[in-house]
Amino acid sequence: MSDILVSEQSAPGPGGSGRPAGRLLEVDDLRVEFRTRDGVAKVINGVTYHVDAGETLAVLGESGSGKSVTAQTIMGILDTPPGFVTGGQIRFHGKDMLRMSSEERRRIRGEGIAMIFQDALSALNPVFTVGFQIAEQFRVRRGLGRAEAKKRAIEMLDQVKIPNAKGRFNNYPHQFSGGMRQRAMIAMSLALDPEVLIADEPTTALDVTVQAQIMDLLAELQRERQMGMILITHDLGVVADVADRIAVMYAGRIVEEADVYDLYAKPAHPYTMGLIDSIPRLDEKGQQLRTIKGLPPNLMNIPPGCPFNPRCPMAQPVCREKVPPLLQVGTARASACHFAEELVNRD
């Protein structure tokens, strides 16, 4: 689908600065399916997005939209079986990772692309100290000695603003609070100074005040290190402050991609409109929250045409017949809706 964007339209991708080549990380028409006893679920159906150094791409979507599976496929931690990549490319510095040897891919993990998980309590190994798990990166991947690795690990804990980092080094994950655990997780994933950081719902498991702190920390570290960051979330509120671009996913496809400002001001896809409409608002206190009617499609049986058509308030006959491709709308955005132009040009 990036081909459609780049070659057929011969225009730069959404939000891009006019350099289609030499991207840091590009996912290109990725397809993943889960083969289970009950049938084949098409989880990712041609996802295309990219992230460059120093920018934050937010991937937005409800559970089951395929945002996490895309990230797992990039990291190479997709559970196979049941998950199988059936098509597409994931290019890191222009090289397709899906065609690399497993050893080559392993070396990219942590150093090239690192990942933060949603629930730090289960993502950290419960039987090793937090310090050990960070220092392990320096010892195994950098070959540092025990003392030097420990020193570096404490520096990392300091950088993510864990108070008394030295004293906390020998604590186990369960001895940390939720926010501290996520900080430790961040320290661990940034230890090898990765170029791309994938944060998979990093604040979902945390309470609201801590969420803001963690997002601030992530944004700060991303700026300092000029990393490319892919922020996966279902929370529109989280996205607004930190993301440069947003890609909205639905049923394993990108349905809209735009700059944060454009997307909020004028969504070019009915699904995005529904998402924005369903944010609780202070000026509508006391009224019922708005929702998107219906349920996401069964991925084993995605309806023909636009996958969103059964829930779409604007659906026309064409929506039930033709899958709308992700096409350029206006200057720096793309939408996979047959009526994207109308949506953007409305008042």
Next chain:
Amino acid sequence: MGRYLLRRLLQLVPVFIGTTFLIYALVWAVPGDPFAGKCGERRCPDQYIAFMTEKYHLDQNVFVQYASYMKNLLQGDFGQTFSQREISDIILTSYPNTLKLALVALAIEAVIGLGAGVLTGLRRNGFLDNLVLVSTLFLIALPVFVVGFLLQWLLGVQWGIIKPTVSSEMRLSELIVPGFVLGSASVAYIARVARTSIAENRRADYVRTAIAKGLPMRRVVGVHLLRNSLIPVVTLLGTDLGALMGGAIVTEGIFGINGIGRQVFRAIVTKESATVVGIVVVLVLVYLVMNLLVDLLYAALDPRIRYE
């Protein structure tokens, strides 16, 4: 930790008294005359019976007998057999043999069981997995005496690879086959528990994290996965030592090892109740100590378990 240990040690006291009393009462309840057949063809002289009755409080009820037995036991006196042999002497000669055998069995269990469990847990439904599943099913289904006699006959008699019986020196090399026989069923259980544990943790989030960190697979499995999967296996191994020693009677019989199994059997047949109780009391102690050790090992393996 210190307080926890003290509490656990204090808990051992009522458990020890309870179990030993049960054993004592059970042996006491076995019908039959302890003097039957003791004095050859004829009835024992009344004088002898009176002497023994007085000495062992045979005319008293079970509580009095138990109390006096415990009183002596706490002073290190296990009593004597009817033929005036010190029971502590019997224990001292037979226990080390059984312990040696059980430890060999335990080591075999740990190595083979854990190895097979890890290999199959990582690759479920493969050829090796099915092979291990079927062979462990065999080992679980076959009674120990069948495995024992079969191996003794095959390896010892037919092929002459081992000596059919173990010499009184109890060399380690001689104990490998008997140890395998003794631990055969447990090997199967260990392999299966390890397999399940590994397979379960294989999909855990922290394993995924370890892979995402770019660690080599060797380290992901050998450090992150194994350490978490070991906990149920260690429980099984630790509590198994007592079971192995108590269950060694068949294996000892087959391979002619002079262990506690043989002594207990002989004591039961000849109604030497003091010997039975003495040997079982030490066995109870082994169980209790091993259980305590396993609980302490938990804390070492899983820091989330804290003892206060």
